[in-house]
Amino acid sequence: MYDGRQALPVKTTRIMNKATCVFIAIGVFIFLTGCQPTGRPEAKQAQPVHNKHYVSIDGLWRVTPETALKFPNGTLEPVIRISGEAYGDLKVQGCFLWDKRFYDDWPIKSVTYTDSTRQLEIVYNEGAVYRGVVGKDRKTITGVAYSDAWGDTTNRVHENKLDFVRDEQTDENRLFFPRPADVHGSMVYQYHQPEQLDRYLQTASLLDYVKDTTAFYRLMERIIKQKFGRLESILVLKDRKLVLEEYFYGYNRTHLHPIHSCTKSVTSLLLGIALNRHNKMDVDQPVFSFFPQYDSLKTPEKEKITLKHVLTMTPGFTDEDDFDAHSPDEEAQKILSLPMVSAPGEKFKYNGNCTNLMGDIIYSLENKQADELAQEVLFNKLGISNFEWERENGVVRCASDLRMLPGDMAKIGLLVLNNGNWNGEQIVPKEWIAESTQPHVAESPFFDYGYQWWCRSKSNRSWWKHPVHGSRDEHDMFLALGYGGQYIMVIRDLNMVVVATSSDYNEENGMAHQKVPMVIEDVVPLFE
Incomplete structure (x- = not known):
C-alpha cells in the first residue's frame, strides 16, 4: 500500500x-x-x-x-x-x-x-x-x-x-477548532461565493456548477469533522474561476502556508522557463554540460546522467543530504560528487538532491537563484507578491521550503491547466508543460512521475478502501504533492484545479494522503 x-x-x-x-x-x-491510535481510519478533532x-x-x-x-x-x-x-x-x-x-x-x-x-x-x-x-x-x-x-x-x-x-x-x-462556533454553539456550514482575490483570479458561484448540493454540504461537514485529516484550506477552480475557498483552524487567505515538496513542481516550471530563455530545451543533454567546471567528477557512469534523469529522479546517485553548501556552485559540486547506487535511468528514487541540482542549473544559466528568477519571470506576472522561500547558508532550497498563499497555489495550478499561458502571455513553454505533466516513470502502483509532477490515471491502483470512482472511473490528474498534506491537483478534462493545505505531519495515521481520495471520490463527482 x-x-x-x-x-x-x-x-x-x-x-x-x-x-x-x-x-x-x-x-x-x-x-x-x-x-496515537495505531490505525486511525478517521481523523477526529x-x-x-x-x-x-x-x-x-x-x-x-x-x-x-x-x-x-x-x-x-x-x-x-x-x-x-x-x-x-x-x-x-x-x-x-x-x-x-x-x-x-x-x-x-x-x-x-x-x-x-x-x-x-x-x-x-x-x-x-x-x-x-x-x-x-x-x-x-x-x-x-x-x-x-x-x-x-x-x-x-x-x-x-x-x-x-x-x-x-x-x-x-x-x-x-x-x-x-476547525471553525469557531457561533453564539449558539453551532458550527453549521454555509456556502458563500469567494470574494474577488485580485484582478488575476476571477470567481463564480459553486452552486452554478453543482447540482447535488446535499452531497456538497455533506462533504463540507465531513471536512470540518476531519474525516480527511486536518485540512487548513481547500480551494476549487472550475472553468478557470474560483468557486470554493474555505479556511479552517484560524487560517485565512492572508496566511502563508508551507507547501513543502510542492516546491519541486514550482522549480520545474522555473527550470523550463530558464532552459527556454537559453535555447537549451533538450532534456537528453548530459547534466555535466551545465557544470563544465566539474568535469573532473565525471565517471563512466556519471557521464550518462542526463537532465531528464534528474527531472524524473532516476539519476542513480544516493539521496544523502548531510552536507553544507554555501553557494549553488558548491551545492552542485557536492551533489555531483555523491556515490552512485544504480545506473542512470534504471530506478526511480525520490531524491531532493535532484531538485536542488535543478536549482543549481537555473543559477548556472541565469546567474541568479530560483527565488529571484521566480519573482522576475513567474510570480510577478501572476500577481504573486507575498511568499517566502527559505535559504540555507545562502542557498535556496529548491526541493522544499517555499511558503505561499493557498490562492497563489491555485494560480500555479491554473497556469499549468492553461498550458503555461497567463492572460495571453506564454510564461512557461507549452511543450514543457506537456512533457512535465505526463508520466515518464512509475513511482509505484499508485502514482507515476513526470518532471517533478505526480500523475494518476485509471492505470494506477487505489490505496484506499472501497474505491468507487478511483481507478475504475477516475479522471486523469497531475499534481504537486507536499509533506503534511499540501496539494495542487489539476484535472484537465474537467477544467479543474483543487488546492489543499494541511497539517497532517504524523505519518503514522496516513491522513496526509487522504486528500487524493477525497478529491477523486467526493469533489470531482460534484462537477461531473
Whole structure:
C-alpha cells in the first residue's frame, strides 16, 4: 500500500526517524506514540475530557522551553487547553507542536483535578499518565510524565519531566477548532461565493456548477469533522474561476502556508522557463554540460546522467543530504560528487538532491537563484507578491521550503491547466508543460512521475478502501504533492484545479494522503 514516504522531503523524513530513535533512547517513546491510535481510519478533532473542579485554571498551557522534548533537528511541544468556570465542568484537550507548528492531536482519556492540593492528573494512554501541581498563582504546572513499562499500573516508571506555563500568545483556534462556533454553539456550514482575490483570479458561484448540493454540504461537514485529516484550506477552480475557498483552524487567505515538496513542481516550471530563455530545451543533454567546471567528477557512469534523469529522479546517485553548501556552485559540486547506487535511468528514487541540482542549473544559466528568477519571470506576472522561500547558508532550497498563499497555489495550478499561458502571455513553454505533466516513470502502483509532477490515471491502483470512482472511473490528474498534506491537483478534462493545505505531519495515521481520495471520490463527482 502506498504510504507516501517517498513523497516526503528526504531531510524531513530523516528528522522524524531520528526523533523516533531519540524517544526510544531516552525512554519517552510512549509519551508520543502511546498517545496515537495505531490505525486511525478517521481523523477526529481532539475532544475535551470533562471533570468537575472548584478553582478555574482555564486557558492554554504550553510546555516550558526547558522541558520541551528536544531533538537534533527540532523540538516537540505538548500543549493542553483547559476550560470551564469555577464549580463547573473542567474540559481538557491536548496536541503536539513540532517546531511551533501543529503536529498531531494528543487524545486524552481522563482528567482529574484536586482543588485542595492543586494536583492535576491526565491519563493519555493505558498505563501512561501526567501528574502535575498547579502553582499558587495559577501560572505554572510542574509535573512529570509516567508510563507503565511492564503493564503494572501500580508501579509507573518516571519517564520525563514536563512543566507547563500559560500561553496567552497562541490562537487556540489554530490548534483545536476547525471553525469557531457561533453564539449558539453551532458550527453549521454555509456556502458563500469567494470574494474577488485580485484582478488575476476571477470567481463564480459553486452552486452554478453543482447540482447535488446535499452531497456538497455533506462533504463540507465531513471536512470540518476531519474525516480527511486536518485540512487548513481547500480551494476549487472550475472553468478557470474560483468557486470554493474555505479556511479552517484560524487560517485565512492572508496566511502563508508551507507547501513543502510542492516546491519541486514550482522549480520545474522555473527550470523550463530558464532552459527556454537559453535555447537549451533538450532534456537528453548530459547534466555535466551545465557544470563544465566539474568535469573532473565525471565517471563512466556519471557521464550518462542526463537532465531528464534528474527531472524524473532516476539519476542513480544516493539521496544523502548531510552536507553544507554555501553557494549553488558548491551545492552542485557536492551533489555531483555523491556515490552512485544504480545506473542512470534504471530506478526511480525520490531524491531532493535532484531538485536542488535543478536549482543549481537555473543559477548556472541565469546567474541568479530560483527565488529571484521566480519573482522576475513567474510570480510577478501572476500577481504573486507575498511568499517566502527559505535559504540555507545562502542557498535556496529548491526541493522544499517555499511558503505561499493557498490562492497563489491555485494560480500555479491554473497556469499549468492553461498550458503555461497567463492572460495571453506564454510564461512557461507549452511543450514543457506537456512533457512535465505526463508520466515518464512509475513511482509505484499508485502514482507515476513526470518532471517533478505526480500523475494518476485509471492505470494506477487505489490505496484506499472501497474505491468507487478511483481507478475504475477516475479522471486523469497531475499534481504537486507536499509533506503534511499540501496539494495542487489539476484535472484537465474537467477544467479543474483543487488546492489543499494541511497539517497532517504524523505519518503514522496516513491522513496526509487522504486528500487524493477525497478529491477523486467526493469533489470531482460534484462537477461531473
